[in-house]
Amino acid sequence: MTDAQHWSRRGLLLSAAVTGVTAAVSGTAQADSGSTAAAKLDIALIGGTVVDGTGRARYIADVGIKDGTIARIGDLSYASASVKIDATGLVVAPGFIDLHTHPSPSDLPVAEGALRQGVTTALLNPDGFEEYPIAELSSVEDAGLGHNVGAYVAFDAAWRGAVGERDRRATQDEIRAMKGFVVSGLRDGAWGVALGLDYMPQHNSDTDEVIKILSAARHWRTNTPSHIRNEDKDVVDAVAEHLRIGERAGLVPIITHHKIMHVCWGQSRKTLALLDQTNARGTYAAMDQYPYPAAMTDLTWIVPRSVLDGGRDAYLERFADPELRPRIAQQIEELLRIKVGEAKNVSLVDEQRTLADVATEMGVSPGEATMRIIEKEKDWTSTIYTFGDEADIERIMQHPLVAVASDGGTTTDATTHPRHYGTNPRVLGRYVRERGVIDLETAVRKMTGLPATLIGMVDRGYIAEGMAADVTVFDPDTIVDRATFDKPKQYAQGVEHVIINGKLALTHGRLTDARAGKVLRRDGNMISRRETGSDRVRASANGRLVPLQQTSGWRHAQISFHARGHDGDTTGHLVLNSPDHHITFAGTRLGKLQVADGWASITGRGRIAGQDEERSFVLIVDDKDPFEDGKTVVTVKIAGGYAIKGAL
Structure with a gap:
């Protein structure tokens, strides 16, 4: 049987390590660089050093942007553009994707703190908290967005x-209700299911309950980031628990903002070994990290979970019990010792004083002072806990499956954690340029390609033709964070230009009024997956498409698609023909080919027959779509409103 016959019968042929593939390709791709259509660009970045998000070596090239997507990479000296930017000496990278943010709602329309770090997309609702209900995100977009946002199911x-704040087991009806909540959020476009098992009342759920609830997301082939159940003396067990949750529920487990606290310095060797063992078993798992030795959360973080059970009224009642109070104070002080060593390492953000200072002024123990502060405050008491050891931070950062994430998000707050203002430039300045902990290509990959694939994005995270034009341009010699714990509101330096959906949001270090961000929503066939490496890969789809979902453009269509990739270079062809509408779309340039088991996606550029204008496209082939009875399903989206989703 010939390859063509095989593809025609099965619809899809994927391989993660195909050998013996030649470099010969159809002449339709990688041609006509000097055509009139290719020359009409919105933005041209000239002479920059492209670090494309894959981790492969940097190279010098021009990057052209048209209609919100990357249209050309190469020599654009011939091209005309509405805006030309000299990027000589600057790095041209994909826009940074922040997997873990808690932004200030009032700052989302501007997002200056994030833009000055090069962040173009931020993920909301981490730690399991529903700070931004997914069903209400359209109103957030209507108010304007400085950068893109997506959200997790909380x-x-x-x-x-379903269960409330008391520590008890969930009933079967409650489990069903929680499964329904998860599925509803995924249908609305969530990028995963976020947990925060260290926080009440999530902490009350046991491992088996979490697995049962998350198993509802199995067909979605998504991910589950978690602020794990314990980050101090039981951190190894807590990492193992979440890896087991993801493995058994059928989701990619992500240990978010992974850290090793005071009494456990050095335990990152064990936690990273667990990560490696999970991947060796065949379950894809990852972590993310912020590059600081201090956390910020509520003051109740150092109160035993058993004391917090039942919510604020219940724990205030326990505080008021004269027999329990001294015991609780001792328990708080033991947690202080375990997490940060001593009370001077706990800073009350709004008061800009340490817990040790406050306890001394009150003339009481740190445990007693903690309860008095909590009793006085009616809401969240932002607190910074200095816990970390630099050796653990660097060891975690060097692992190839650890992404960069801020646990911050855009804000204008002057009393906060410096991660809100400095995370990405701190990695690129301190840990890449100054300390050489990781190299530049690796750091950019940890901010772009790795997070994009972890959550399932197919058109962001890489510099490639057809990708959405989210681009960050920075000076590798000057980029650095300026925010400190004493003065956190200091914007990073070195990010020169930020392009979001094809519009300049920051140029020459100055904000524009573009408000170019969008709410990004995930579709069911945008799967969490490993990055496509440098091995030879190929994907094909040939035959007749029977529509499953009609957006616009075609009813029935014929597709002929074949692509091969190696070391980031993609060759092949794409032809999509609609006899009903006498429309033929042919690919002219292929961008990023990504493959997983029984799945592939590709971006690129092409033309509708009879039209001179090139359009970007994204194609996904899903060999056994679980939502379509295991059929081979092809989704094609072409700029200008043409789209078809059909069974092959």
């Missing part, structure tokens, strides 16, 4: 809504 909202 496990806290599911558990709190």
